[in-house]
Amino acid sequence: MTLTELRYIVTLAQERHFGRAAERCFVSQPTLSVAVKKLEEELDVALFERSKSTVQVTPLGEKIVEQAQRVLEQSSIIKELATAGRDQLASPLRIGAIYTIGPYLFPHLVPELIKSAPQMPLYIEESFTGVLRQKLRTGELDAIIVALPFTETDVVTKSLYDEDFEVLMPADHPWAKRDVIDKENLLDERLLLLGEGHCFRDQLLEACPAISRKLNSPDSTLTAEGGSLETIRHMVASKLGITVLPKSAIGTSHYEDGLLISRPFIDPPGRTVAIAWRASFPRPKAIDAVTEAIARCRAAEPKAA
Numbered sequence: 001m002t003l004t005e006l007r008y009i010v011t012l013a014q015e016r017h018f019g020r021a022a023e024r025c026f027v028s029q030p031t032l033s034v035a036v037k038k039l040e041e042e043l044d045v046a047l048f049e050r051s052k053s054t055v056q057v058t059p060l061g062e063k064i065v066e067q068a069q070r071v072l073e074q075s076s077i078i079k080e081l082a083t084a085g086r087d088q089l090a091s092p093l094r095i096g097a098i099y100t101i102g103p104y105l106f107p108h109l110v111p112e113l114i115k116s117a118p119q120m121p122l123y124i125e126e127s128f129t130g131v132l133r134q135k136l137r138t139g140e141l142d143a144i145i146v147a148l149p150f151t152e153t154d155v156v157t158k159s160l161y162d163e164d165f166e167v168l169m170p171a172d173h174p175w176a177k178r179d180v181i182d183k184e185n186l187l188d189e190r191l192l193l194l195g196e197g198h199c200f201r202d203q204l205l206e207a208c209p210a211i212s213r214k215l216n217s218p219d220s221t222l223t224a225e226g227g228s229l230e231t232i233r234h235m236v237a238s239k240l241g242i243t244v245l246p247k248s249a250i251g252t253s254h255y256e257d258g259l260l261i262s263r264p265f266i267d268p269p270g271r272t273v274a275i276a277w278r279a280s281f282p283r284p285k286a287i288d289a290v291t292e293a294i295a296r297c298r299a300a301e302p303k304a305a
Contacts, residue, residue, distance in 0.1 A: 005039045007025065046060075089289060093121075094123040095141065100198065103249075166250055167264075168233065192232045229249045230251075
């Protein structure tokens with residue numbers, strides 16, 4: 001068996017679809033299919049149950065795929081150790097971030113790293129926490145930036161910064177005359193929310209549990225399924241409703257003056273943003289370079305304002 005074959009079965013187990021798995025592995029579907037079949041014949045076990053519509057992992061296949069993930073991670077560590085022996089900042093860093101952090105952090109982080117670590121370009125991926133967790137575990141990503149709480153075996157987590165949530169509304173909204181907003185007042189307005197799967201949505205519902213009881217009432221809450229914070233901000237600008245955003249995503253300056261305005265909460269909910277990486281990752285100086293660059297970005301924000 002080869003590392004390539006192990007990577008194929010791990011990817012196929014994740015995607016449950018030969019076409020998508022082949023696309024992720026940058027090979028043709030027949031190439032991946034033949035390689036998987038060859039490995040099954042070598043091991044003399046069925047790793048997958050195939051049908052016209054789905055691919056399921058067999059019980060024994062689950063155990064073998066789990067071990068294959070460990071092998072791939074260890075092989076990745078060997079390459080990283082060799083790189084670390086030369087210069088920990090001399091090769092790309094594969095970093096992921098959740099959708100509600102990446103678009104607002106990377107525009108500041110990238111130029112800062114170009115100055116401080118010019119030989120370490122970033123491979124960047126944005127996704128849901130669960131997807132990033134999986135890719136960190138399998139070695140597809142070196143580090144991920146997520147919102148706490150985040151726990152994973154053999155993974156180190158370091159807090160980066162705290163961020164309050166604020167209410168975003170059309171500039172002519174009656175609340176614009178207030179200095180602060182009470183969370184309970186959100187129940188009286190049409191509140192635009194991200195769809196399920198976004199941890200920011202979960203954090204908001206946790207901060208204001210009464211909103212959960214209003215989710216089935218279209219007059220008070222509208223869920224932007226598959227949407228983004230950018231999409232929701234556009235809808236607020238069009239006066240469809242109001243929303244709650246992390247302070248870094250408020251973005252009122254992206255519109256003409258007098259179109260959008262934000263207000264803080266009386267007792268502001270918020271989140272802690274953190275970076276996570278495998279404890280075995282052999283390039284700690286690369287992680288330090290990222291965390292230090294983010295700290296400089298945050299320190300520069302008041303000056304930019």
